[in-house]
Amino acid sequence: MTPFDYDFLRRLLKDRSGLVLSADKEYLVESRLLPVARKNGLASLSELVQKLKAPGAENLTVAVVEAMTTNETFFLRDKVPFDHFRQSIVPSLLAARESRRRLRIWCAAASTGQEPYSLAMCLKDMGPRLDGWRVEIVATDLSMEVLDKAKAGIYSQFEVQRGLPIQMLLKYFTQIGETWQISSEIRSMVQYRPLNLLGDFTSLGPFDVVFCRNVLIYFDQVAKIDVMERIRKVVEPDGFLVLGAAETVVGLTDAFKPVPDQRGVYAPNPASGAAKPGAVGFSATQRLAANFGAAR
Numbered sequence: 001m002t003p004f005d006y007d008f009l010r011r012l013l014k015d016r017s018g019l020v021l022s023a024d025k026e027y028l029v030e031s032r033l034l035p036v037a038r039k040n041g042l043a044s045l046s047e048l049v050q051k052l053k054a055p056g057a058e059n060l061t062v063a064v065v066e067a068m069t070t071n072e073t074f075f076l077r078d079k080v081p082f083d084h085f086r087q088s089i090v091p092s093l094l095a096a097r098e099s100r101r102r103l104r105i106w107c108a109a110a111s112t113g114q115e116p117y118s119l120a121m122c123l124k125d126m127g128p129r130l131d132g133w134r135v136e137i138v139a140t141d142l143s144m145e146v147l148d149k150a151k152a153g154i155y156s157q158f159e160v161q162r163g164l165p166i167q168m169l170l171k172y173f174t175q176i177g178e179t180w181q182i183s184s185e186i187r188s189m190v191q192y193r194p195l196n197l198l199g200d201f202t203s204l205g206p207f208d209v210v211f212c213r214n215v216l217i218y219f220d221q222v223a224k225i226d227v228m229e230r231i232r233k234v235v236e237p238d239g240f241l242v243l244g245a246a247e248t249v250v251g252l253t254d255a256f257k258p259v260p261d262q263r264g265v266y267a268p269n270p271a272s273g274a275a276k277p278g279a280v281g282f283s284a285t286q287r288l289a290a291n292f293g294a295a296r
Contacts, residue, residue, distance in 0.1 A: 113150030205234025
């Protein structure tokens with residue numbers, strides 16, 4: 001692969017997925033795209049690039065983008081955000097949404113489904129507290145391949161061992177040979193849709209909680225700011241944004257502000273623009289702070 005070929009692939013991936021590759025990631029491109037080239041009868045990455053430049057290459061372009069999109073994920077990843085979700089975020093929202101009894105949650109980088117299913121299991125474990133509530137979990141990803149796997153809800157022994165407590169495994173999964181399938185009850189709680197975060201997503205909202213974890217780290221600063229400011233437009237004024245451990249809004253945008261003592265959790269910043277109509281009175285964000293203080 002020539003330097004020109006690599007530069008073409010870097011531009012293509014940034015334009016189509018937001019993925020920013022540094023100059024020293026050529027080895028990663030080769031390891032992920034050589035199988036795509038061979039599957040399409042091409043002997044080298046240079047031939048793959050020439051094919052991508054030719055008319056009618058949309059299907060091949062999609063295959064290249066999907067192969068390069070990082071889909072690393074596992075159940076209850078990093079644990080802390082799910083503790084905040086169970087112990088603070090949802091209780092705060094239940095109090096603030098009592099009059100309408102509806103919650104909407106968006107997983108913006110769902111990958112193979114471990115994150116949205118983790119949230120669904122957390123909600124299911126709350127039992128009667130959610131009786132009579134309408135709860136929607138919308139899960140999106142750029143890759144149709146990973147979404148198909150997520151919808152099936154079938155995971156290897158290795159995948160269910162990563163982060164999933166044995167109690168949850170036995171409660172919500174059925175063993176099928178050497179694999180495990182999550183229950184239809186949990187699967188039915190999640191709606192999967194293909195979505196590119198670089199495109200418009202206003203039609204999805206509004207949401208009470210947005211999990212957008214471990215995806216913005218691959219974007220450049222301009223794309224990060226753009227995505228976060230557009231997420232602000234679909235989050236309720238007293239809703240929440242949850243980012244990955246290596247991600248933050250600090251120094252990038254004032255659309256959100258950190259929630260005190262809740263690592264990785266952010267609230268819409270009223271000072272950043274006019275708030276949409278939403279819950280009035282004692283907001284979910286205020287309740288979260290009060291709940292956390294009472295629990296300490």
